[in-house]
Amino acid sequence: MKNKLYLAGLALLSVALFLAHWLVFVYVPTEPIMGVVQRIFYFHVPAAWLCYLGFIITFIGSVGYIWNRSPRADALALAGADIGLVFGWIVMLTGPLWARATWGVWWKWEPRLTSMALLVLIFAAYWVLRRYGGGTEGVRRFGAVLAIFGAPNIAFVHVAVKKWRGDHPGGVVGGGLDPDMRLAFFICLAVLQVLFIYLFIERYRVIRDEEAIGALRRRLSRLKGR
Amino acid sequence: MNLSLSALAALLMVSPALAGDLEEMRFRHLWISYGIIWLLVSAFTYATWRRAKANAEELAHLKAKMAELEASK
Amino acid sequence: MSAWLSVFWAILAKDLRVELRSKQTLAMMTLFGFVLTAILAYGLVSDPATNRVVYPGALWIALLFTGALGIGRTFAQEAAFDAFSALVLSPAPREAILLAKILGNLLLILMVMALVAPLIAVMLHLNFTGEEAGLVALHLLLSALGFVVVGTPLAVMATSARFAEVLLPLVVFPLVSPVLISGVKGVGVALGTTTGDDPWSWIQLTLAFDVVYGAGGLLLFSKMVSE
Structure with a gap:
């Protein structure tokens, strides 16, 4: 029963993704100034938000891990960084x-x-650290400190570049969005948000399972040693 | 991996010579963008799915071994 | 408080004494600074106006790279004698340990940069007024402080990771990029090559970075290295 529900959910998500593509490529009117290339934005802007969301989760998980060394918080941080990086790229x-x-x-x-580029670089470093640095407790702490140090950094980069390029116009998307465009944008955002949640849960489970496997292996070798 | 990235970077450098008509470029960049999105998302989904599958097998294997060891005691 | 200060002084004095006796880190960093100076100079040397434009960039590249070498060796002494865990397990206040290490690193980097910065200027045929040289020095001091304030606690964390010597710059360089931007632009303004009229506002930005990361590192450090 649970498996069926899961499959139905996946099918629904695929249909929603298809709908989002239909909206982007067929439904929305073409923007008069930028032309068809403006259609990148229906996925680009949600991806930017989801990238931030992933890294916010990493930040929260890292704070949690530094506080009480909970392996759950660490898995949360790692899964957030993984997904945030996909959307970041x-x-x-x-x-x-x-x-x-x-x-x-x-x-x-x-x-x-x-600031986006720096954010992706910082979390790419986090990813490399977690992937190749060895899975010890010290490396997890290192990653957590890195994620915590990274957060205020974004604000500093933002201020610094703004000072440096003070004359640059603020918005890139443009305020007065056509109602059809806005509808398409919010539907794409919602669909990608659901995709994010699905991928995040899967990733989190994979990380937790790998921890469980490691613990089981250690227990087995101890039992055998006796 | 690195080789394909280098090829991409080289393409970016010489692309003023490649860029022809603006309208054509807009279409090209739109397709490439969604291609990239699909590639990254599906690669990530596949990698996660493969790890999940390997983990499920490994967990079942280890649990069976554990049960065997407990039974033999 | 006095215990705090005595720990701080003991570690700082120990590190400086060891360093001054053997000069190992200082010698390596200085030589590396010379090599960088040569590479940067023959990579960038051009007409006098361009030299003035590229000088801040060259200077901050030298700062980052020699600095990375320096912070990578923060706990080399302790690691060689396996004394780091003893240091952490001791009742010594950990903030005092960190502060001593930060100051030690800062002194090392400043000693090297005090040599490298004028040397790059000479190689690029630059002449500065006293005020310009002072602003360059102030910017360098504050940027170096920002660098060690971020780099030193991370160097402590890196001791437990594999490939620490590669990972550390990979992690620290993006984190100190505000310092890089602010230092390069601020010196550019001071030398009259970057648009903007006020080098002091850039100094304020670097100072804010130093304070935020310095305080944050000190506050978090006992959580970072517990047990």
Whole structure:
């Protein structure tokens, strides 16, 4: 029964993803100034939000881990960083593709872009640390401290680049969005949010299972040793 | 992996020469973007699914071993 | 409080005494600074106006790289004699340990940069007024402080990781990028190569970074290394 429900949910998610693509490629009107390339934004902006969300989860998990060394909090932090990075790379790759067709350059030293790039770099370092640094308790603590140090950093980078490029216009999306566009945007956001939750739960379970496997292995070798 | 990234970076550097008509570029970049999104999301989903499967097998295996060891005592 | 201070002084004095006697870290960092100076100079040397533009960037690259070398060796002495856990297990207040290590690292980096910064300027044929040189020095001091304040606690954490010598710069460099931006732009303003009229507002930004990360590191440190 549970398995059936799970499969039904997956099917529903696939249909929703298909619907989101239909909205992006068929339903919405083409933006008059930027042309079709503006359609990147229906997935790019939600991806940016989900990237932030993943890293916020990592931050919360890291604070929890530093506080009471709970393995749950650590798994939460690791899963958040994994998913946040996937969406972070999506943002970092699709953004320049849009910029090239709109601004004529791949990259601008603008506060939002720069702080995003730094955020992805910091959490990529976190990922490398957790992946290759060895799974000891000290490495987990190192990762947690890194995530906690990373959070105020984003604010500093933002301020610094704003000071440096004080004349740059703030918004890139534009305020007065067409109602059809807004509808499509919010539906895409909702669908991707559900995808995020699904992937996050799966990832969290995988990490917890791997911990359980490690514990079982240790117990087995102790039992055998006796 | 690194080789394909280098190829991509090289493509970015020379792309002013490649960029023809603006409208064409807009379409091209749109397709590439959604291609990237699909690639990354499906790669992540697949990797997670594969690890989940391997873990389930390993857990069952270890539990069976554990039960065997307990029974032999 | 007096116990706190005595721990702080004991560790700082021990580190400085060992360093001054053997000069191992200082010698390596200085030599590395010379090598970097040479690379940066022949990589960047150009007409006088351009040299002035690239100088702050070259300086902060040298700061980051020699600094990374320095913080990587923060606990080399303790690690060599397996004394780190003894230090942490002792009732010594951990904030005092961290502060002594931060100050030790800062002194090392400043000693090296006091040599490297004028050397790069000489290699790039630059002439500064006294005020310009003072602003460069102040910026360097505050940036170096920001660097050690972030790098030292992370260097402590890195002792337990594999590939620590690679991971540490990978982790620290993105974290200190506000210091990099602020230092490079601030010196650019001071030298008249970057638009902007006020080098002091950049100094304030670096100072804010130093205070936030210094206080944060000290507050969190006892949680970081408990048991």
